[in-house]
Amino acid sequence: MTAARSAPTAAVLVVGIGADGWEGLPDAARRALLDAEVVLGGPRQLDLLPPECAAERVPWPSPLRPAVPGLLAAHADRRIAVLASGDPMFHGIGRTLTEVLGPGAVHVLPHPSSVSHACARLGWPVEDVQVVTLVGRPTARLAAALHDGRRLLVLSADAGTPGEIAALLRDRGFGPSRMRVLEQLGGVKERTGEAGTADGWPEHSAPDPLNIVAVECRRAPGTLRLGAVPGLPDEAFEHDGQLTK
Known part of the structure; x- marks a missing residue:
């Protein structure tokens, strides 16, 4: 009976890659990928590798997390080597790998994240921005971050996410909020769309699936202020003056 293989003891190299692909990688990252025997990553990241990168390319399955120990x-x-979008330790595969293998078994070569690129394009200080990811998460989780005057950067799941964000903003009384979709940041196909409000957001917009949404929260006049903790004030309900507490 063959003994089961254990997880690798040598460091797993995690390389962050941007929309600029192979050309945007520093020499150390290129050398590491050329030296690898197998490269794990999403199909989009693996397609960015050139032919001279001769390693076996293994796409991540879905769901990803349960499959990681077995693949390693x-x-x-x-x-x-593992390919990841941008900074692998920022809402990326780096966290999963360090939890599975331990920090000492993972060596990360980060790339600028989409958040860094977005803040650079918008002129927003990174420390003044709240980041919300909707990758694999419901759009409703954005509601807790809505506060008048707050700047948000929302990591999109796909091309439909900006429209879903606009609908949620309208539903929550933040229709005047300004939105901008930034696509393929850092790559040759980069596009920074014109800003518009959630109220006026085009119903059938079709941005690139690789996008991030910038939101400047503006509450509509008369919108009830809701707290971030559980529970709603009496004014949030239609009632005749009598409420059962």
């Missing part, structure tokens, strides 16, 4: 164990005797 299956290639434990090979030099493993």
Whole structure:
């Protein structure tokens, strides 16, 4: 009976890559990928590798997290590299790998994140922005971040996310909020769309699936202020003056 392989003991190299692809990688990241025997990553990231990168390319399955230990164990005797979008430690695969293997078994070469690129384009200080990810999460989780005057950067799940964000803003009384969709940041196809309000957001807009949404929160006049903690004030309900507490 063959013994099961353990997870790799050598460091797994995690390389952040942007929309600019191979050309945007520093020499150290290129050398590491050229030296790898197997490269794990999403199909979009793997397609950015040039032909001279001869490693076996293994796309992540879905769901990803349960499959990680098995995939790493299956290639434990090979030099493993992992491709990730932008900074792997910022809403990326880096967190999963360090939790599975431990920080000492993972070596990360980060790339500027989409948030860094977006703030650079918008002129927003990174420390003044709240980031919300909707990748694999319901759009409703954005509601807790809505406060008048707040700047948000929302990581989109796909091309439909900006429209869903606009609908939620209108529903929550933040229709005057200004939105801007930034696509393919850092790449040759980069596009920074014109700003518009959630109230006037085009119903059938079709941005690139690789996008991030900038929101400047503006509450509509007369909109009830709701707290971030559970529970609603009496004014949030239609009633005749008598409420059961």
